[in-house]
Amino acid sequence: MNHHDGFREFVLARQQALMRAAYLLTGDAHLAEDLLQSVLIKVVGQWPKLSRNGNPEAYTRKALVNQYISWWRRPRPELSSADPPEHGASYDEAALDRIMLRQALAKLTPKQRAVIVLRFWEDLTETQTAETLGCSVGTVKSQTHHALTRLRTLAPELAHLLSDPEIMEAVR
Template identity: 80%
Template sequence: MDRHDGFREFVLARQQSLMRTAYLLTGDAHLAEDLLQSVLAKVVGHWPKLSKGGNPEAYTRKALVNQYIAWKRRSRPELPSADPPDSGMSYDDATLDRIVLRRVLAKLTCKQRAMIVLRFWEDLTEAQTAEVLGCSIGNVKSQTHHALARLRMLAPELVDVRMEEVTR
């Protein structure tokens, strides 16, 4: 029996969901791929223990969040321009809402962004989010509250937009 039995099947079954989480954390498809690849390389080393009674999905999600936060701490911040270049493209309202949401998500702290992604895109419960992040349910509640308040402050025009419309 190979010590990595089941790892390939786990990755194939959960790859899309994990990639979505990585993308929502990073906001960039290429960085998301790098993040997921980096995390899966670490997960495979722990696979024998995880496959024997552990929770590989929760472990992998926690590793995604932790790796993302570590990357953000080491990277230089982007310098946003007050006047983005005019691309000459026109967008419908739903597309504009998604663009605005992505920009304001980038302004949240790493942990607040992780809370929003896990709670509202991954649809995890407060208890599941606390397990993934290794914190208390109360911390999840307060961090989510603060993150939502910051989102409302940064983009009040999105308050009436339903999340399903924005994530399409």
């Protein structure tokens, strides 16, 4: 029996969700691929222990966030401009929202961005987010509040996305 049994199946089953989280954290497809690849290299080294008595997905998600946080001091590449099309042009409203949201997320601090990604895209509870980030639930609540307030300031045109009842409850 190979000590990596199950790792390939885990990666195949969870790759898209993990890649989505990495992309939302970094805001760049290439950086997301690098981030996920570096984390999976670490996870495969821990696989025998994780597959026996751990939660591989939670461990991988936490490693993803931790690796992203450790990259904070790295020089960041400039994000390409994705200006909205001219008013006369035909465009998809949802695609435009995604572009504007991605630009606004890129302006948050890394910790605020991590909290928003984990809470609202990964749909983790405040407790799960606190465990993933290694902080208190109170810190998650305050970071969520500050991040959503900043998003409203940075991108008021996205108010319809930020008016979700669950998001509104999180900032109260």
